[in-house]
Amino acid sequence: MKIPYINLKKQYALEKKKLLKIIDKTFASGNWVGGDEVTTFEKNISNACNVKYCVALNSGTDALTLSLHLLGVKRGDEVITPPNSFVASAATIIHLGAKPVFVDIKDDQNIDENKIENQITKKTKAIMPVHLTGRMCNMDKILKISKKFKIPIVEDCAQSILSKYKNKFSGTWGDVGCFSAHPLKNLNAMGDSGYVTTNNKSLYLKIKNLRSHGMEENRNDISDFGHVSRMDNIQAAILNFRLKNLKQIIKQRRNNVNLYLENLDRKKIFFPKEKFDEFNTYHTFVIQVEEREKLIKYLADNGVGTAIHYPIPIHLQKASKFLGYKKNDFPIAEKQSKKILTLPINQFLRKEEINFICKLINKFYK
Numbered sequence: 001m002k003i004p005y006i007n008l009k010k011q012y013a014l015e016k017k018k019l020l021k022i023i024d025k026t027f028a029s030g031n032w033v034g035g036d037e038v039t040t041f042e043k044n045i046s047n048a049c050n051v052k053y054c055v056a057l058n059s060g061t062d063a064l065t066l067s068l069h070l071l072g073v074k075r076g077d078e079v080i081t082p083p084n085s086f087v088a089s090a091a092t093i094i095h096l097g098a099k100p101v102f103v104d105i106k107d108d109q110n111i112d113e114n115k116i117e118n119q120i121t122k123k124t125k126a127i128m129p130v131h132l133t134g135r136m137c138n139m140d141k142i143l144k145i146s147k148k149f150k151i152p153i154v155e156d157c158a159q160s161i162l163s164k165y166k167n168k169f170s171g172t173w174g175d176v177g178c179f180s181a182h183p184l185k186n187l188n189a190m191g192d193s194g195y196v197t198t199n200n201k202s203l204y205l206k207i208k209n210l211r212s213h214g215m216e217e218n219r220n221d222i223s224d225f226g227h228v229s230r231m232d233n234i235q236a237a238i239l240n241f242r243l244k245n246l247k248q249i250i251k252q253r254r255n256n257v258n259l260y261l262e263n264l265d266r267k268k269i270f271f272p273k274e275k276f277d278e279f280n281t282y283h284t285f286v287i288q289v290e291e292r293e294k295l296i297k298y299l300a301d302n303g304v305g306t307a308i309h310y311p312i313p314i315h316l317q318k319a320s321k322f323l324g325y326k327k328n329d330f331p332i333a334e335k336q337s338k339k340i341l342t343l344p345i346n347q348f349l350r351k352e353e354i355n356f357i358c359k360l361i362n363k364f365y366k
């Protein structure tokens with residue numbers, strides 16, 4: 001059996017007939033930058049997430065950058081965030097001249113909300129929780145801290161479209177939610193794309209303006225120098241089509257997780273259980289194991305692709321040297337980085353394939 005970690009070719013093969021019609025129609029409309037599909041996408045996301053506003057952008061990275069900038073983050077400021085995210089979370093803070101102040105994580109890979117307050121200083125201008133793997137952070141506590149210190153929250157929702165905490169969607173807890181629609185995400189474009197959600201009208205209007213040279217409504221009057229961070233009409237058309245199937249995709253991914261959990265012998269494997277107040281969408285299915293490198297090789301030798309999200313915590317990356325962090329600063333994140341292993345979870349997996357992977361893993365640990 002050959003089981004790839006991801007299977008975008010299969011996704012395209014299944015969608016091809018309908019997708020090509022949509023692509024043709026969108027190109028034929030002549031609206032390639034901006035257009036009806038973009039506006040429809042923004043309405044669709046607002047409805048799906050139960051939030052007032054959405055702005056379609058070119059990437060999750062620009063969603064974070066524009067949001068942090070508009071909330072006032074600038075040179076010399078600090079932003080609190082976890083060290084185990086995808087590098088873009090910290091990079092956006094650094095590009096604004098601010099410093100990512102890392103806070104260690106919990107068993108479930110998310111920021112430890114009880115360690116945030118200690119890191120707040122006069123320079124803290126935002127808190128950026130990351131809902132890693134499609135599991136939301138403890139937003140109740142983070143919101144309380146935000147209110148107490150009057151520090152805005154920029155949720156990194158790149159991996160958490162339609163995830164919920166206490167029945168409320170990701171991207172609707174903080175001042176702004178920043179999403180990615182990169183091809184590997186549950187709601188994926190065929191290239192780079194992203195979007196923000198917010199209930200703040202002023203922020204919404206400013207992001208809309210900044211994404212397009214600062215000239216969204218009027219090409220001649222520029223009130224603020226902007227960026228080119230727009231979502232293409234063609235990507236919006238693809239996302240509108242795929243959005244119709246998103247709930248089904250999440251259901252399938254959740255079923256796949258359950259199948260793994262039923263069949264894996266969990267004496268040697270740790271997986272943080274879904275809590276009663278969480279609804280996890282499983283952008284990734286990450287287990288924590290001993291002898292990870294040997295297991296990866298064993299699975300690869302048997303045709304199973306895996307991944308690691310992420311093998312080097314951001315504070316230990318070469319690029320972070322100037323921040324002054326060192327080994328053992330974030331012991332939980334560092335320990336986890338050596339144990340985490342992402343198994344295939346995509347919606348195209350067959351039951352037999354998951355059973356096969358479980359049998360291999362159980363055999364490896366016997």
Ligand SMILES: Cc1ncc(COP(=O)(O)O)c(C=O)c1O
Nearest residue numbers: 059060061086088089158180182
């Ligand atoms: C947690 C996290 N933050 C930010 C990003 C950046 O998103 P994008 O690749 O769309 O720029 C990603 C996506 O890859 C991510 O997983």
